[in-house]
Amino acid sequence: MLEKVKDMFVMNFGAGTEYPYTPPIIPNDAITSPDGFPGAGMPLLWLLNTREGAPRWVRHPDKGFWMPGKIVNFLHGYAHLRDVYAAVVVPSEDNQPELAWTLGPIWDGGLVPVIEINVTEAKNWGRLWGIDELASLTMVIGHELGHTVLWDVDHNPADDSQSFGGGGGHHVIGQDGKVGLHTIHCLMWPYFPPRICPSGYVLCSPRIEYCPNRFLHWEWSDELQDWVPRDVGNWIVVRPTEFCQANPGCQSLWKLNP
Amino acid sequence: MYRLLTIFTLVVMGSSCFASPPGGPPKLPRANAEAEQKLKEAYACYVQGWYERAIALANEVYKKYGDVQAKWFPSWVQRVMKKRIPNPYEKGEVLKETLEGPFLFTMAIKSVFPSYLLARSYAAMGDKEKALLWKERIIELGFSPDFTLGPSPSPPRKGIRPRIWQPLPLPFREEDYFILVPLDEACKILGLSCTITTNPKMAGGKGIRIVKPDAPNIVYRLFLGRPMVERLENGKGQTETLAYAPYEEDRVVWVPFYWLAKQAGIRWWEVRNDKIYVAPK
Numbered sequence: 001m002l003e004k005v006k007d008m009f010v011m012n013f014g015a016g017t018e019y020p021y022t023p024p025i026i027p028n029d030a031i032t033s034p035d036g037f038p039g040a041g042m043p044l045l046w047l048l049n050t051r052e053g054a055p056r057w058v059r060h061p062d063k064g065f066w067m068p069g070k071i072v073n074f075l076h077g078y079a080h081l082r083d084v085y086a087a088v089v090v091p092s093e094d095n096q097p098e099l100a101w102t103l104g105p106i107w108d109g110g111l112v113p114v115i116e117i118n119v120t121e122a123k124n125w126g127r128l129w130g131i132d133e134l135a136s137l138t139m140v141i142g143h144e145l146g147h148t149v150l151w152d153v154d155h156n157p158a159d160d161s162q163s164f165g166g167g168g169g170h171h172v173i174g175q176d177g178k179v180g181l182h183t184i185h186c187l188m189w190p191y192f193p194p195r196i197c198p199s200g201y202v203l204c205s206p207r208i209e210y211c212p213n214r215f216l217h218w219e220w221s222d223e224l225q226d227w228v229p230r231d232v233g234n235w236i237v238v239r240p241t242e243f244c245q246a247n248p249g250c251q252s253l254w255k256l257n258p
Numbered sequence: 259m260y261r262l263l264t265i266f267t268l269v270v271m272g273s274s275c276f277a278s279p280p281g282g283p284p285k286l287p288r289a290n291a292e293a294e295q296k297l298k299e300a301y302a303c304y305v306q307g308w309y310e311r312a313i314a315l316a317n318e319v320y321k322k323y324g325d326v327q328a329k330w331f332p333s334w335v336q337r338v339m340k341k342r343i344p345n346p347y348e349k350g351e352v353l354k355e356t357l358e359g360p361f362l363f364t365m366a367i368k369s370v371f372p373s374y375l376l377a378r379s380y381a382a383m384g385d386k387e388k389a390l391l392w393k394e395r396i397i398e399l400g401f402s403p404d405f406t407l408g409p410s411p412s413p414p415r416k417g418i419r420p421r422i423w424q425p426l427p428l429p430f431r432e433e434d435y436f437i438l439v440p441l442d443e444a445c446k447i448l449g450l451s452c453t454i455t456t457n458p459k460m461a462g463g464k465g466i467r468i469v470k471p472d473a474p475n476i477v478y479r480l481f482l483g484r485p486m487v488e489r490l491e492n493g494k495g496q497t498e499t500l501a502y503a504p505y506e507e508d509r510v511v512w513v514p515f516y517w518l519a520k521q522a523g524i525r526w527w528e529v530r531n532d533k534i535y536v537a538p539k
Contacts, residue, residue: 023495023497025365093499097374097396097405114353116364124405124406207394220386224407224409225384226408
């Protein structure tokens with residue numbers, strides 16, 4: 001595994017409990033497995049116990065405002081006392097049919113970095129593209145964690161028709177349905193999973209007119225009761241595991257620097 | 259108590275600060291009491307496979323009020339919590355209670371609007387044209403196009419309605435328009451193998467296992483007061499959601515019939531004259 005250059009802390013409220021036993025809805029592996037985010041372009045994620053830690057308001061080192069957080073004393077007070085903040089991941093059935101959404105940046109004192117994941121929807125949609133459950137969750141969680149730190153970054157302000165940055169939080173796509181300056185290998189690509197149809201379009205969909213051959217690339221599935229990609233093997237399905245280096249890349253805009 | 263101080267700010271924050279999709283999930287107008295009840299029933303009909311009724315109800319609401327959103331906590335939540343439950347329309351309140359307490363309110367909440375139910379119900383009936391028409395409407399509302407219409411929780415209903423039905427000698431109760439049955443009696447009648455044991459190590463205090471006779475190596479575990487099923491196969495577990503959680507009352511474990519019927523391979527069932535009728539497989 002490549003050395004991570006940054007750290008991030010996450011609380012997983014979907015991890016289940018050992019006693020009494022509740023099965024995990026979001027396995028911790030979806031956050032901490034080295035298979036999920038193997039590269040250096042994603043911070044090293046540390047899981048915090050959702051039931052531990054003392055609450056405290058923490059002052060933002062650059063902007064000076066106070067932000068909510070928790071103190072976690074890793075070694076019971078003997079060494080390495082450290083203030084940390086954590087994004088909070090919760091499984092959710094609210095706001096269907098969205099796959100996931102983020103409520104606020106991690107560094108803003110007035111908002112909260114809560115990420116809600118519609119686990120069933122994320123799994124179902126991922127399965128359509130031949131992506132297993134854990135990988136689907138990893139990608140969706142990684143993307144949402146990006147929002148918590150890239151919240152105010154408008155990646156492509158010159159093109160507001162395609163830029164979902166600013167208040168929406170750092171989404172960018174190309175202008176013509178093809179890959180733009182931003183890369184589809186980045187976790188912040190707005191569509192899950194990033195894919196290129198056999199005709200070379202990233203926005204190939206039965207309902208979007210970019211790709212002239214779109215109806216060759218999609219078919220109706222009686223089993224899944226929806227349009228599904230025809231011959232997924234002929235598509236290029238990308239599984240991003242980190243944030244891109246494109247200029248200005250998500251990696252360099254990452255605000256955490258513990 | 260000291261779960262997370264960040265929670266304090268949730269109560270005062272607005273809901274305008276979402277991300278992913280762009281600008282956040284669309285905020286739909288809140289359903290009034292009448293629309294809420296109809297959507298609640300439509301949701302239960304959809305889950306239980308009564309798609310025509312779900313469509314009729316959702317259409318009625320849509321024609322009268324457009325795409326209004328109904329949110330509620332099912333009755334089992336109150337049974338389990340035995341305390342005040344948050345207002346489902348107050349996002350901050352729901353999140354605060356979820357992060358502070360031992361119970362995932364965000365998983366228990368129900369949240370539907372007419373187009374969503376219409377798209378899924380038509381899809382489950384195999385009416386592709388209408389399903390896609392309503393899916394388009396959902397996307398026009400501002401939802402991301404990356405979601406599937408199916409699979410539905412109950413089997414799709416296509417073809418001609420069966421002519422032969424038989425009543426089941428099974429008591430049932432109705433809650434939030436869901437048909438619930440006593441698990442042990444239902445298993446005997448449906449031919450499923452069920453065990454219910456007292457087990458404080460399991461959430462809800464009961465170990466509930468269900469095995470289908472044709473798949474003895476797969477075990478389904480249910481948890482009282484948890485809207486989920488754990489499917490165990492070869493030592494590996496996978497969770498899936500349940501639309502209505504099992505609960506215990508007077509030593510009887512009540513479970514949603516739709517889920518048991520699906521496990522038993524029943525495609526058609528309905529309630530008439532205070533009886534559950536099924537069409538033979």
